[in-house]
Amino acid sequence: MILASHQPNFFPYMGYFYKIAKSDIFILSDDVKFSNKKTGDMHNYNYIKGPHGKQKITLPVTYKPNALIKDVHIFYDQKQIQKMLTGIEQYYSKSPFFETVFPDVQQIFRTNFEFMECFNAYAIKLLCGRFGIETNVHYSLGFTSKLMKNDRIIEMCKYFDADTYLCGAGAKAYIDPAQFDTAGVKLMHSDYSPLNYPQRYGEFIPNLSVLDYVFNVGYVLPEGWLPCQK
Numbered sequence: 001m002i003l004a005s006h007q008p009n010f011f012p013y014m015g016y017f018y019k020i021a022k023s024d025i026f027i028l029s030d031d032v033k034f035s036n037k038k039t040g041d042m043h044n045y046n047y048i049k050g051p052h053g054k055q056k057i058t059l060p061v062t063y064k065p066n067a068l069i070k071d072v073h074i075f076y077d078q079k080q081i082q083k084m085l086t087g088i089e090q091y092y093s094k095s096p097f098f099e100t101v102f103p104d105v106q107q108i109f110r111t112n113f114e115f116m117e118c119f120n121a122y123a124i125k126l127l128c129g130r131f132g133i134e135t136n137v138h139y140s141l142g143f144t145s146k147l148m149k150n151d152r153i154i155e156m157c158k159y160f161d162a163d164t165y166l167c168g169a170g171a172k173a174y175i176d177p178a179q180f181d182t183a184g185v186k187l188m189h190s191d192y193s194p195l196n197y198p199q200r201y202g203e204f205i206p207n208l209s210v211l212d213y214v215f216n217v218g219y220v221l222p223e224g225w226l227p228c229q230k
Contacts, residue, residue, distance in 0.1 A: 023191070026136070031069070034072045049091065058084070091200075
């Protein structure tokens with residue numbers, strides 16, 4: 001049984017969905033600190049592509065200092081949200097799969113969730129369904145943030161009877177292989193590499209939001225992405 005985890009990010013890049021597809025169980029770690037800084041923690045923002053290249057899209061939120069992801073509220077600034085939707089529509093209206101994908105994007109924004117984590121989780125699960133990814137996706141279920149990262153992950157694996165933890169490249173900075181070995185949990189490192197696909201507006205830009213991929217390619221995953229499906 002393979003388990004993986006990540007914070008519930010805002011329309012994450014395709015490597016995020018690769019990690020979900022390669023797992024049997026995926027944990028949306030919502031009980032860690034929220035970050036909106038350019039540190040790779042894209043909890044409420046991401047990038048799409050327009051005529052002038054990489055364009056940032058941001059979900060307006062409100063939160064207290066040191067807030068956990070699960071406690072961050074969406075700030076429904078209709079002007080800002082409509083501006084984002086209009087930009088997405090303008091940039092991708094001539095993309096091959098616009099008519100298929102844009103109604104889903106509109107549906108996600110019309111859900112009016114109170115919390116950012118709910119918005120992000122809904123979007124992630126909807127996209128997984130469209131891709132045909134059947135991995136079980138769960139919230140953290142109270143795996144206390146007071147535990148150190150290695151202990152927290154091992155606790156997750158034990159709770160779900162997972163014998164393998166799939167980690168991304170960023171985990172190398174804090175993963176202690178010896179601790180996992182002692183706990184009887186095998187470490188598996190993701191072998192994801194950036195996808196290259198037909199993309200509008202000039203030179204290809206890798207690792208943009210999943211939105212760029214689905215507007216240009218559709219809800220089709222590369223061959224070999226679903227090894228865990230029964």
